[in-house]
């Protein structure tokens with residue numbers, strides 16, 4: 001398989017008991033490509049992400065990352081393999097402050113010979129946090145407040161700053177701008193453009209048609225757990241209405257007719 | 261830290277105005293309780309104008325009644341050592357009920373390797389093992405006791421983290437198992453006559469020394485190390501901790517192991533102090549240890565709490581115990597008062613949480 005394929009899935013399937021949340025997803029993205037995943041609520045978008053990132057164990061199917069078949073047993077492995085994810089649930093620890101959350105699981109430490117009891121370098125983490133947050137333009141009065149007291153948008157920006165602070169081989173964002181104001185949304189879109197210029201691949205899940213049309217190269221549409229369209233919006237002439245048609249089920253691409 | 265603003269996106273923040281730490285409330289409560297006993301000492305007719313904490317009779321060189329201060333902390337020190345561990349368990353949103361019986365079981369086992377061969381020139385009447393286990397260096401019973409604690413903790417942690425048994429159930433089972441081990445070990449007979457060096461571990465103010473040193477160590481560990489951060493993260497949002505790449509299950513096993521090793525150490529110190537080990541030792545210790553953490557402001561839903569809080573919680577219990585003795589009210593009143601204070605502490609905590617959310 002070509003090294004140019006960042007991510008490939010074959011027959012990726014997830015059943016929750018009787019619920020067929022994801023069914024036979026065949027997906028492929030190239031190096032430097034930005035791909036959006038769209039679909040109604042409950043279409044299986046987040047489920048797709050959870051199977052790739054090892055948060056859950058898939059029912060069936062295969063996943064390749066940069067040509068190498070992978071089967072992550074947990075999110076730590078996925079991250080170590082270079083997948084950086086903003087989960088829809090944000091995955092923040094409410095009782096910790098902003099730097100703690102940004103660096104959770106990969107703290108800057110000193111005296112590493114102490115093993116699990118190695119010391120945290122709070123100063124370095126605070127500094128890096130301020131830099132990371134600058135990129136999202138979020139307004140947070142005091143980064144040392146616990147996450148619990150923060151607004152939905154502030155929380156979201158913390159989760160996004162987390163991915164923007166660390167370099168990755170694949171970034172996945174599950175509805176990153178859902179709760180954001182106009183300015184913050186624009187900043188997050190800027191972060192995404194920066195990733196594009198740097199050639200870092202991205203999977204963006206979003207319900208925002210304008211945003212998706214502006215930002216990505218390709219749209220994958222999910223419907224009732226199945227992929228029903230693969231739309232190359234950069235080279236083909238596809239309108240927002242067309243995409244809506246695929247999402248609602250008014251249209252289906254012939255090669256995905258079994259999803260209808 | 262300087263007083264520069266930490267705001268991002270142009271928002272300023274005044275670092276000189278720090279939020280009121282929770283521990284200050286407990287310190288305040290502690291002071292109020294002391295003041296109440298001071299007043300009672302003055303107004304109660306039978307009290308003869310005695311002071312609770314201050315030395316008003318010039319028997320000592322200092323202004324404090326040192327003897328009372330020592331007793332206050334000495335009588336909570338051993339349970340306090342357990343509380344340091346249970347604090348960590350509760351921060352992960354768990355609970356450990358097995359520590360009291362573990363104290364007894366460890367006391368029995370460790371003491372069996374700390375006996376002297378000759379008592380007043382006669383063979384040790386309580387000998388558990390043969391001559392090979394007599395007069396061993398003190399490190400031997402200590403290591404054996406700690407290893408036993410680590411094993412019990414590893415089992416607790418494994419059941420909680422890998423088999424997903426609720427911590428309350430897993431450690432309740434271990435509560436019974438440990439009491440059973442303590443009774444089985446010597447068929448219910450006490451184990452006595454330890455070496456001088458073993459006795460020293462619990463002599464005089466040694467329990468206080470252990471308690472405060474271990475408190476200092478675990479304060480630093482919880483606040484400044486990766487272990488501490490992950491402990492809070494797991495209690496705060498276990499799923500987020502997992503998604504952030506923390507090995508939650510492994511970490512939980514470690515937390516339960518540390519807690520049980522601290523309880524085992526408390527058992528060693530207790531048996532050294534008493535110069536004997538008995539299967540019934542440590543009754544209600546697990547509950548008093550949890551009470552110390554709760555009075556210290558820990559949240560039973562996890563994510564919040566501190567060693568400083570727990571140490572202050574231990575002091576509150578110590579002061580109440582001493583205070584009731586001081587005003588000549590017996591143990592039955594002490595228990596009722598402690599129960600009331602524990603409930604009050606939880607109500608206060610819930611009130612605080614609701615006002616915050």
Ligand SMILES: Nc1ncnc2c1ncn2[C@@H]1O[C@H](COP(=O)(O)OP(=O)(O)OP(=O)(O)O)[C@@H](O)[C@H]1O
Nearest residue numbers: 016019021039040041042043044045046047048088
């Ligand atoms: N743990 C679970 N157990 C059972 N069913 C689940 C579970 N997680 C998700 N589902 C179901 O799987 C389906 C797909 O859910 P998923 O979260 O992937 O939707 P989504 O496309 O991300 O929707 P949204 O746009 O609302 O985020 C839904 O019907 C959901 O109810």
Ligand SMILES: [Mg+2]
Nearest residue numbers: 045046047088
């Ligand atoms: Mg979703």
